[in-house]
Amino acid sequence: MKNTVHESLQAAVSKQIDLLWEDELAFLKKITSYRSTLGNEAALQNFMADYFQRVLGLEVDSFVPDIKSLSKHQAFSVPEWPYDGRPVVVGTALNGKVGNGKSLILQGHIDVVSAEPVASWDYPPFEGTIEGNRMYGRGVQDMKSGVAAFVFAYRAIMEAGIELDAPLTLQSVIEEECTGNGALAALEKGYTADAALIPEPFGQKVVKAQVGVIWTRITVKGVGAHTERAHQSVNAIEKSMVILNALKSYQSHVNSQPKHDDFKGHPHPLNVNIGKIHSGDWPSSVPSECVMEARVGFYPGQDPQDIKDQVKAWLLEKACEDDWLKEHPPEILFYGFHAEGVALDDTTSLFHELEKSHEAVSGKPLERTEITCTTDIRHYNLHYGIPATCYGPVGGNMHGINEWVDLDSLKEVTAVYADFILRWCGIRTGDERGHS
Ligand SMILES: [Zn+2]
Structure with missing residues (x-):
């Protein structure tokens, strides 16, 4: 009986993802229009905070990293720039109450690298041009599409009227491309959970290790x-x-x-x-x-x-x-x-549940990948005992000319995140709601 309830709710969420698809594309185009390079993240972070609060109904905490206290942490990276006016944005879902599910962080960075030489691009880098099945622009792959995926996964759940059985936070961080201090600041501020997922764009493969x-x-x-x-x-x-x-x-x-x-x-x-x-x-x-x-x-x-x-x-x-x-x-x-590099244990429930979600949505087995770059997952795994990995869309030319993301893949990743949230956090059904 319970499975049937879950299945019908999952179907309701899939329907919402379809209905919201044009909005998701418009959202990705909008956030791509911000030139959120190092030191220029404020405008986009203010947009994200407003979106979290106004559209997703999240409780928002927008805060500037406290570098003095962060500098004592062994994972701190030394910056050569100030942090004033460059917030990290955390949104806590009010429809996720402590229940029988497991808590979750969905995190993405909105900082992007320079688009120079802009004259070499075939598309304006900060417009998000759709051509065929792709969107082109600086940061569409790394990783504004990933941010769009979890924002719309959550929005679909919310608009389907579902309450989650565990706390969920959505985070928009800075400085993944140079220090990782944005993610570290959120962790140090106390935003922890039973797991964290970051939709960095490694072709719908799950990250097993990073250098x-x-x-x-x-x-x-x-x-x-x-x-x-x-x-x-x-x-x-x-x-x-x-x-x-x-x-x-x-x-x-x-x-x-x-x-x-x-x-x-x-x-x-x-x-x-x-x-x-x-x-x-x-x-x-x-x-x-x-x-x-x-x-x-x-x-x-x-x-x-x-x-x-x-x-x-x-x-x-x-x-x-x-x-x-x-x-x-x-x-x-x-x-x-x-x-620091990190090698992950891929037998944890995080990997198992993600595997189920990926298979349910794509019909294919989930492949592992080892990446020759770094991501914010290191902080969660190495210093806070929080299992964390990356799973995100297919794209190309990260940090290069004509960066793009595959839009079918983005839609599939959105559905995988929605499915994963429901599996991981659990669904609060009618009779359980009365007890909280
Ligand atoms: Zn990235």
Whole structure:
């Protein structure tokens, strides 16, 4: 009898997802229109807080991360920017009461990386252009579509008139792309649960493991001069090539070592990316300084501080092979990501229930994936004992030109989230409502 009730409620939710589909597309287009890069998240976060409150009827807590207290946490990443006016938004569902179900956090980040070079795009990056079965735009894949999925999964449940049998919170966080301090701030503020799901877009596969990530900034000094005295000067750009090659050789070195069990099947799990390089301002001047920034990946189980020490030692050793750099060693700093890797136990009820929801909606078995980047799931698993993983839509060109999300997949993921919420949190039926 109870199963039949649940099944009919699930059918009512599926119907709502269909009815709300145009609204979901409009919502994704709307949130894509915000240029929510680092430091510019406020307008979108205010929109999210308003949407949570006005449309979803959630109790909203919008708060700025308390960096002074967060900085004591071992998972804290050192930022180089202020947090004023850049809130994390948490919405608590009022139709989820403590009952027999399990509590749940659905979380997504609304920060996006730069869309430059914008001129290379075939679509305006901040409009959310639909063409065929795709929407194009910066952040549509990573991960505004995921945010749309859980927002509309919840909205469908709410509009079907269903009460949940456990507390549910929806979170819109900042800084997943550089520190993870937004997610950490929500956890430190006391927003915990029996599990957390993050719809990062890994092609409707569930994340089994992710690497750790650190950022480094390397400053190489030269001796600037007018080019007519170039023979008496030292070109910082040319000297920085020694460091660039050292970063590449570090990458080859770590990938030649035995692989972590979860990454055995991956051809190249550890990436070192030189993401920024700045030097010089005049073709006829020898540059005095060259600053490069890189991102370094490493396996779960390794301490980010050990990796920082290792990278620094490697670069300084290679610098010594150059006469100039031996006497004038580069300055090596670390900021931003101080993110440990994580390998998950995929036999927990979180994986089992998600598997059931994915199979029920898509008719296919749920595949696992190991990702060579980081996500916010590390905080929940490593520091708060909360099982957490990622499951989100299919898309392409994340962080690149013409980023897109597959819209059929987005709709399916929305349905999977709705099904999962009902399974995990449980449904409060008529007779139970009277007892609360
Ligand atoms: Zn992401």
